[in-house]
Amino acid sequence: MAVFTAEVFQNEFLPAGGTDVHAIVTVTGSDVGSARTASGGVAEIIMIDTSGSMNGRNLDAAKHAAQVAVDQIVDGTWFAIIGGSHVAQRLFPYPNAPRDMVQMEPAARAEAKRAITTLLPSGGTAMSTWLALADRLFATVPHASQRHAILLTDGKNESEPRAALSAVVRQVTGHFQCDARGVGASWQVDELREISTALLGTVDLIASPEDIAADFQALVQQSMSKGVADAELRVWAPQGAQVLFVRQVSPTVEELTARRTEVNPLTGAYPTGSWGDESRDYHVAVRVASKPVGTEQLAARVQLAVGGQVLTSGLVKARWSDDDALTARLSPEVAHYTGQAELASVIQEGLAAKAAGDEATATVKLGRAVQLAQQTGNEEATSRLRRVVEIDDPDQGTVRLRRNTDRLDEMALDTASTKTTRVRR
Template identity: 90%
Template sequence: MAVFTAEVFQNEFLPDGATDVHAIVTVTSSEAGTAAASSGGVAEIIMVDTSGSMSGRNLDAAKHAAQVAVDQIADGTWFAIIGGSHVAQRVFPYPNAVLDMVQMEPGARAEAKRAIGSLRPSGGTAMSTWLALADRLFATVPQAPQRHAILLTDGKNESEPRGALSSVVSRVTGHFQCDARGVGANWQVDELREISTALLGTVDLIARPEDIAADFSALVQRSMSRGVADAELRVWAPQGAQVLFVRQVSPTVEDLTTRRSVVNPLTGAYPTGSWGDESRDYHVAVRVASKPVGSEQLAARVQVAVGGEVLSSGLVKARWSDDDALTARISPEVAHYTGQAELASAIQEGLAAKAAGDEATATVKLGRAVQLAQETGNDEATSRLRRVVDIDDADHGTVRLKRNTDRLDEMALDTASTKTTRVRR
C-alpha cells in the first residue's frame, strides 16, 4: 500500500492584527507501485488529430507515436484509440466491435497498431467531440478507476461553435485525466491549457513532429507507473475561518481552489489525480480572525486521503507575537512559490499583451517575469525569456521586446510558464 507523508513549511508567527496564514505543504508518496492494469483497474485512450492540416509529416509522425505509445500500455489495461477531426471516431476497437474498449494483450496490440496505420487526414478540428467520445468510452469501464488520456493536435479548435469546447471540458472534469500536446506552431496554447488544467494533466509544445513518439512514450510510461488511482488533499479550517486558496505549486502551478468538494462543514477536498512515487508541493492560505498577542491557534489541518481513508496529515499553525524578529521572518518556501506563481502569471499576461499589440504592457509584464525568474533561480524560464526579450537588467526587470520573434519560442515560453523549480532546502 502507498505511504504518504505531509510536511508543513511556514512562519507561524503573525504580527498583532494579522489574519492571513500561508504554508507550503510537501506531500510525498512512496511504495505506490504500478497501475493495477492486470486487474482491469486502468484505462488509457489516445486521441490523435486527423484533420486535414495534419497531412504529411505531422500525421505520419503522430501515427508512429501512437503505435509506440500502444507498445507502452501494460497488458490488462482497457484502451481505445480515437481519431479526431470535426467529428470523433473510434479507430480501435474497430467501429463494428462489440466492446467500446478492450483489454491490452498481444493480439489487441497488433490490431490497434494496424488500425492506427490506416488513419487518413480530412476535415476540420472540433476537440469537444474528441473529449466527449473519450468520456463515453471511459464510462463503459467503471471497474477502471484510473483513467488517463493523451490528446494531440496541430491546429485551432475552429470547427465548432464558440463555447462548445469549454462546455464539454466542464462536463467531463473529474471523469479522467488528460495530457494535451500541440505539434508545430499553429495551435492555441490557451485551448490546450484549458483542457489540461481542468483534467489534471499537462500541456506542452512538441516543436518537431519527430519528437512526438518520445513524448507519447514517456506519458504512457508515467501513467502506467502510477499505482494510486486518485488522491485528494483535504483542508480543514476552524469555524469562521476562510480558505483563501489551495494551489499545487510544484512540479507545476495549478489552482485547485474552485475544485473544492465538501467533506463536512469545516473540511473541503481538492483533487490531485493519480500518484506514483513522487513529491508535490501545495500552497495553502487561510484567513482566520485576529487574536491577542500571545495567542495560538490551529489555522488548518491538511490531510491526504485515498479512497476516503486519511493516510497523512500536517498542521498549519498561527501564533500572534509583538516580537518583530519573529513576525518579520519570511518562510523561504512560501516566498519561493509565491514568486513562481507570479512568474507564471506574468509570462502569460505579457505574451497575451504582446499578441494584442500592447507593447507597453507586454514589456512591463515580461520584465517582471525576468526579475522573478532571477529571484527564484528559475534558469529555464530565464533562458526561454531571452528568446523573446533583450534583458538589460535582470535584477530590476529592465527589458526590450525582440522584433520578429519565432512563434515557436513564444509558445515554448507560454507552455512552460507553469513549470516550477523546487525550493532549495
C-alpha cells in the first residue's frame, strides 16, 4: 500500500508588520511502486523522429533504443510506436490493425520490434503532429489513467510555425506526461522544454547516438515503476491570504503557480503527475495579513491528494515576534532552494543573451549563476558552467565568456539548468 508523508521546513517567526511566509514542503512516497495501477491501467507511447536529418547513425541508434525500450514495457501495458516527420505515422500497431493501441505480450513485443526496423528517414519536422497523434491514441484507452510518452528528435521544429506547436501543447496538456530528448547539437532546447514542462516531463541532451538506448531504458523503467497515476498538491490558505507561488524545487525546478485549479474558495490544486518511490520538495509562499506581536496563525495547509483523497498533510505556520534573533533567522531550506530557482533562471537568461550576441548581459547572468552554484553547493552546475565561462572568482561571480565554446556544452548547461541539489540536513 502506498504511503505518503509530508515535512515542513520554515522559519515561522515574522517581525512586526511581516506578511510573507515561505516554507519548503518535502513529500515522500514509499511502497508506491507496489501499488502500481492494475493491469490495463497503464499506457506507453514512444515517438521517434524519422525526418531526413535522422539518416545514418542517429536513426540506427534510435531504432535500437526503441527496441530496448519496448523490452522494458511490462506485459499488460497498452502501447504504441509513432514515427514522426512533418507528419506522424502510427508505426505499431500496424496501420491496418483494428486497435490503435494494444496490450504488451510476447507476440506484440516481437512484432513491435520488427516494425521498428522498417523506419526510414524522410521529410521535415512538425512535432505538433506527433503529439496530436499520441493524444488521439491515448484517448482510445480511457481506462488507462497512467499515460506516459517519450519523444526523441535531432532537429528543429522547422516544418510548422512555433505557434502551431504551442497550440497543440496546450491542447494535450493534462492528457499525458512526456519526457523529451534531443540527440546531437541541432535541436532547440526551448522547443523541447516547452513540451516537457507543459506535460510534466523532463528534457535532456543525448550528446551521442550511442547513448540513446541507455536513456530510453531508464525512462521506461522509471515509467513502469510508477504506482500512482496522477497526484495533486493542494494548498489551503486562510480567508484574505494570497498564495504568491507554488513551485517544485527538487529534483528539478518546475513552476506550478499558473497551473492552479480551484478545489474550493480557499484551496487550490497543482498537478504533480505520476509518482513512484521518491521524494520531492516544494516551495510554497503565502502572503497573510499582518497580526500583532505574539499572535500565531496557520498560514497554509499543504496536502498531497490522489483521486480526491488526501494522503498526507503539512502545516505552514506564522508567529509574529519582536525578537530579532528569531525573526532574522533564515530557513536553510528556503535559502537553498531560492538560490537554486534563481540559478536555473539566470543560466537560461545568460545563454539566451549569449546567443543573441549580448555579451555584457551574458557575462553578468552567467557570473551570477557561478556565484549561486557556489553558494548552494551545486558542483554539477559549476562544472558545466566552467565549459562556457572562465571563472576568476566564484564567490563574487566574476567570469569571462569563453570563445568558440562547443554548442553541446552550452546545450548541456541549458538542459541541466533546472536540476537541483538537495539541501544538506
